[in-house]
Amino acid sequence: MVARPSDERGQLLLIGAIAVALVVVGGVVLLNGMKYTDTVGTSGTDDAISDSERTVKMIESDLEGLVERVGSETSLRTFEDQLRGDVSRLSDIYTRMATDRRSAYVNISLNATASGSGWFVNQSAKGQFEDDDGSQRWTVVSDATVTEPFVVTVDDWPQRAGGGQVSALYINVTGEDGHWWSLKLNDSDTSPTVTKQITVYTDQGTQETYREGDVSWLSDDGPYVINISDGKIDTNATAGPVGELWTFAENVTAPYNISFRDQFPGSGGGSGEKSAAGRYQIATDGTASGAIPDGVNTTELPVFHPAFDIYYHQPEVQYTRTLLITYHPEGDTDD
Amino acid sequence: MTGKRGQAYTLEGVFSAVVVLTALLYGLQAVDIGPWTSEAASETSSLETRAQDALDIAASEGSLSNVTRCYGVNPESTGGYLFSGQIAGPDATMFERLLNTTFDEQNRNYNVYLYYWDNETGHKERELVSMNRTAADSGVVAPTDSAIVASRTVVLYDDMPTRFGSDPKCGQQGATLEQYASKYGWYIEDIDPGSPVFNVVEVRVVVW
Numbered sequence: 001m002v003a004r005p006s007d008e009r010g011q012l013l014l015i016g017a018i019a020v021a022l023v024v025v026g027g028v029v030l031l032n033g034m035k036y037t038d039t040v041g042t043s044g045t046d047d048a049i050s051d052s053e054r055t056v057k058m059i060e061s062d063l064e065g066l067v068e069r070v071g072s073e074t075s076l077r078t079f080e081d082q083l084r085g086d087v088s089r090l091s092d093i094y095t096r097m098a099t100d101r102r103s104a105y106v107n108i109s110l111n112a113t114a115s116g117s118g119w120f121v122n123q124s125a126k127g128q129f130e131d132d133d134g135s136q137r138w139t140v141v142s143d144a145t146v147t148e149p150f151v152v153t154v155d156d157w158p159q160r161a162g163g164g165q166v167s168a169l170y171i172n173v174t175g176e177d178g179h180w181w182s183l184k185l186n187d188s189d190t191s192p193t194v195t196k197q198i199t200v201y202t203d204q205g206t207q208e209t210y211r212e213g214d215v216s217w218l219s220d221d222g223p224y225v226i227n228i229s230d231g232k233i234d235t236n237a238t239a240g241p242v243g244e245l246w247t248f249a250e251n252v253t254a255p256y257n258i259s260f261r262d263q264f265p266g267s268g269g270g271s272g273e274k275s276a277a278g279r280y281q282i283a284t285d286g287t288a289s290g291a292i293p294d295g296v297n298t299t300e301l302p303v304f305h306p307a308f309d310i311y312y313h314q315p316e317v318q319y320t321r322t323l324l325i326t327y328h329p330e331g332d333t334d335d
Numbered sequence: 336m337t338g339k340r341g342q343a344y345t346l347e348g349v350f351s352a353v354v355v356l357t358a359l360l361y362g363l364q365a366v367d368i369g370p371w372t373s374e375a376a377s378e379t380s381s382l383e384t385r386a387q388d389a390l391d392i393a394a395s396e397g398s399l400s401n402v403t404r405c406y407g408v409n410p411e412s413t414g415g416y417l418f419s420g421q422i423a424g425p426d427a428t429m430f431e432r433l434l435n436t437t438f439d440e441q442n443r444n445y446n447v448y449l450y451y452w453d454n455e456t457g458h459k460e461r462e463l464v465s466m467n468r469t470a471a472d473s474g475v476v477a478p479t480d481s482a483i484v485a486s487r488t489v490v491l492y493d494d495m496p497t498r499f500g501s502d503p504k505c506g507q508q509g510a511t512l513e514q515y516a517s518k519y520g521w522y523i524e525d526i527d528p529g530s531p532v533f534n535v536v537e538v539r540v541v542v543w
Contacts, residue, residue: 011340014347021354028362054387058394062490069492069531086530090490093452093526093535097488100450100459 048316051104056310056321059094059108063308066090067325076120076283076329080303084110087308105313110306114322118146118304119288123280123296126155129169129260131291136262144286145254146305148328150229155222156277157196158264160187169276170261171228175252179203183228183246185276188212198233200246208246217242223278255286283329304329379483382443386485386540389437393487398429400489403449403536404512405498405505406523428504434540443542446478450537454526459537482543491533493525 066086074082091108098104121140131138141147158167168186182201187194188211195212212218220237227233232243249256264275285304292298305327312319393399405428427435438445450459493513500507509515512533516522526534 010344011347014344014351018347018351018354021351021358025354025358025361028358032361032364054391058488061394062488065490065492066531069494073531086527086532089527089530090532090535093532094488096457097450097452097459097535097537 048314049319051102052312052314052317052319055098055104055106055312056319056323059106059310060323062090063087063108063323064325067306067327071327071329076301076304077299079301079329080110080112080306083303083306103315105311107309107311109309109311110303111309111322112302112307114307114309114324115303116285116305116307116324118283118285118301120299120301121280121282121284121288121292121296122299123278123293125295126277126279127293127295128275128277129262129280130293131289132293133291135291136264137259138289138291139257139259140289140292141258141282141284141286142289143255144258144284145256146326146328147248147258147282147284147286148229149227150248150258150280150282150284152226152228152278152280154185154224154226154276154278156275157222157224158186158262158276160194166263167275168261168263170259170263172259172261173249173252173256174259175249175254175256177253179252181249181252183226185226198245202251204251207250210245215242258282258284258286379481382542383483383485385437386445386483386542387487389433390485390487390538390540393430393433394489396429398433399487399538400491400495401498401505402428402430403451403489403491403538404495428506431504438542444478445540445542448539448541450539451523452526452535454524478541479543482541484539484541486537486539489536489538491523491536492531493533494531495533 067083070083070086071079087108087110091106094106094108098106119141130136152171154169158169160167166186168184170185171183173181180203184199184201186197186199188197196218197209197211198218199206199210200208210218217233217235217238218224220235222235225234225241227241227243229248230241230243231246231248232241233245234241262276283301283304288298288300305324307322307324310319310321310323390399393402434445434447437443449462451462453460491512493511495512496508497510497512497515498505498507499509510518512523513525516525516533523534526532
């Protein structure tokens with residue numbers, strides 16, 4: 001006698017089939033989600049990211065041009081305020097132009113906290129190149145990477161002291177790696193004729209020497225406006241700045257220190273004995289010495305190398321970036 | 336076996352079929368149908384990349400800025416357009432040559448628009464400055480549905496020189512933008528006289 005399959009067994013098979021189908025559905029949902037994310041789901045976001053990166057790149061090159069121009073139109077003291085205003089207006093126009101094109105928002109703002117600070121040191125009245133204690137050898141600026149402008153105006157050329165002792169003014173730049181660069185201003189000891197001369201040294205030896213008899217612009221009584229950072233000299237004897245006579249801080253690796261050495265072995269009482277005297281202006285992203293004399297105007301500049309926050313927002317993506325621009329002030333240093 | 340039990344089996348069978356079909360349909364969504372369709376989509380994407388790259392290159396080497404500063408009061412005097420999109424010759428601007436090489440030689444049509452910012456209206460002011468050489472004699476050609484748009488913003492500064500000249504086109508430098516705008520009312524507007532920024536221009540290329 002053959003046993004007939006029961007109804008319960010058939011039902012069990014069907015329920016089993018449904019369970020298998022549910023597992024298949026679950027697997028398909030999972031795989032579909034993964035595949036969708038990989039192919040379709042992210043393409044919109046990819047486009048948006050690419051768009052935002054491109055926009056930020058455009059803004060970056062525009063900001064470099066703006067910083068350079070704002071710097072040339074303002075002094076170091078008003079640089080930050082002027083830049084902040086100009087960037088705000090540029091940001092406004094950028095936002096409106098971007099909105100016109102697509103659903104996007106762009107904001108650019110100056111980030112003073114992230115900006116690189118600097119100092120402006122200005123001895124505007126004629127004085128010695130000494131620190132506040134009268135030390136003749138001292139560091140004026142430390143840890144600098146950009147020093148522009150760096151102008152020394154020599155009113156009194158160092159004249160050699162009695163007994164043929166050399167009197168000279170050294171402007172030294174010493175790098176972190178030990179390499180150094182130096183400018184020496186002195187009277188030559190080619191007795192009996194005493195002539196003014198400027199010598200450029202590095203740790204490799206003498207690079208250039210300019211003597212009064214060889215170059216006409218040194219045969220003047222001064223003052224001598226020496227643009228150290230540009231390698232130029234302007235005197236009454238020249239129609240305009242003469243240069244480029246040297247490369248500032250050649251072979252010196254930043255950060256570097258800038259020091260003065262006012263070598264004057266005489267008493268000042270002898271005939272013709274004179275220590276160097278003059279004025280100087282130094283704008284730098286380094287740190288100004290605490291030993292700068294009280295009579296020298298020292299101003300901290302919160303924004304020397306400006307940093308900008310760029311915020312880009314599209315429905316698919318938000319992009320924030322802080323951009324630091326290295327600024328080379330070059331000229332205007334008026335108080 | 337009763338009739339009621341048979342109906343239950345049927346319902347379960349239908350339910351199972353629905354579940355399996357749903358799974359199948361949902362799963363098919365993930366299948367990449369790209370190879371079965373035309374290459375239009377990938378071509379569009381590639382064209383867009385090429386257009387963007389062309390603008391980026393022109394911007395980085397300065398020719399895009401030169402073109403935006405080569406602004407004339409009477410575009411008709413140069414054949415209706417600032418540059419007429421002729422085959423790159425000795426008098427062509429760098430930007431023209433780039434467009435010729437990138438699009439004309441690939442048998443692509445394009446229009447170039449410059450949008451200068453206008454303070455008075457608070458909107459961009461559009462100038463059609465170019466089209467490709469095949470359409471240069473037949474007037475403005477409307478882009479097709481598959482056209483792509485690439486754009487690039489150029490900031491003009493007060494101290495930049497104006498550009499003019501016909502041989503080569505836009506090859507000579509004139510007074511600065513600031514000087515020119517203060518002298519001639521029809522010229523591009525200085526949108527911020529207190530700032531070094533003169534105007535912000537969007538260069539848009541529509542290619543199809």
